[in-house]
Amino acid sequence: MRSLLFGAALLALGSVLAGPALAADKVKIVAAENFYGDLATQIGGDHVDVTSILSNPDDDPHLFESSPSTAKALSSAGIVVYNGADYDPWMDKLLSASTNADRKTIVAADLIGRKSGDNPHLWYDPKTLPAVAAALADELGKRDSANAQTYKANLASFDASFAALTKQAEALKAKYQGTPVTATEPVFGYMAEALGFKMLNYDFQVAIMNDTEPSPSQVAGFEKSLKDGSAKILFYNSQVSDETTKHLLQLARDNKVAVVGVTETEPAGKTIQTWFGGQLKEVGSALDGLTQ
Template structure:
């Protein structure tokens, strides 16, 4: 671990000087968890997010000394898990603080290494995370437990339009063939009941391996012969083969919808997801 994080001495020093009576601070690995955390925690709690740059490929992230400083003093740490952000568990292990609490979101919904890690697009994920967060905050700060529970109820209600939108789209999109360069939006596509094609290609791109020639040929055939109604493209992570499929889709006039792995700046989680759903609905014609 020292070889991976040679600057950890500073973080360890900060960790030993942090006091349990400090104000509550939350550090989230990804900004969509940070956004939801702020909605539940309210203005009195400081929330920061590590991955928040929409131009950065999350798969290429490397932790820095500033990340260690934030983690060393955090009351509560939130990260995705399912091997999406393994650097986070490494840092937590290297910066021990007995009183610090941790929420691994994948554990809340039973996802593990080998599963599609893009779980924030699963409709069940954020309700589970918000509930777990409210419980942790209530334990850390019992005097304001009622406030956390009230904000949780408000957040849960704010998700109702998203669930209604998914249900509405499913009546039209169930069984409709779609494809993607990566399984970023996979859980939502499942919730919509679509037939997701070229999954072996998607997994290869996500894992940084070379898709087989037959997988590439099948993907190209789907696009050229309009066997799919839309292409979902990971607009945040570049890959030569994925870019080739994007170009081919445009040439064949197959609708393309971009999906990101980081919440766009200046938006809320609810608006971000609703925007993606609206884009899918508009792309797939009646």
């Protein structure tokens, strides 16, 4: 009886230990923003354990404050992915407070040559996500050579799906290049540039992004572009709802200017592909509606 009990105890202990051991085989990745987390999952598949810090689409990323749980996740991460260009400065502070010689950091801004002072919404630049995906596949292949071919195949699959989005954007550019548009913030700025749009009121947008008061002339110029029909689309950050945004949205609607909401984090239930594809489709529908 004692032998049986001892054997059962060993089996139980083995099952307890097996769980963490299996989990430890996965590469731990922490992404500052959930779209980089989604990308890490698409490249790593079943071989990675991904934690995204900014994951609630209803939260304003600019108001984020780090917590002990964030620091704990970073301390055990093998790979950390973040935006850079002053979008997530709290990441630098957390990483410097939690040294780990084995940790690899992938910074999107560094990969595409962006720096402090540039528009930090880099994920809307068509170059960014493919560059981060390639860096992830390379690092995962180094850490887990047994599955390197899987990571390469996943990268090829992502690149193919992203190429379809690029083609969708190119079709819009061919049809609507030069269209004047405006925005409450420069969230969609890089994509608007890729679509060939002429962006109005950029200084106003930067002021709002930096939580400073736009000048009276900037406000007047923005309102004029909506009232006289200069701007054909108003892009707005749907994660930020303040009196200025509400006023401009109403002004746009009153003057028959198309309104398109964009987000800074990936909406729940979406992938990068469906998120971007949906926004491009909405842009096309808005412009098609203006020409009918």
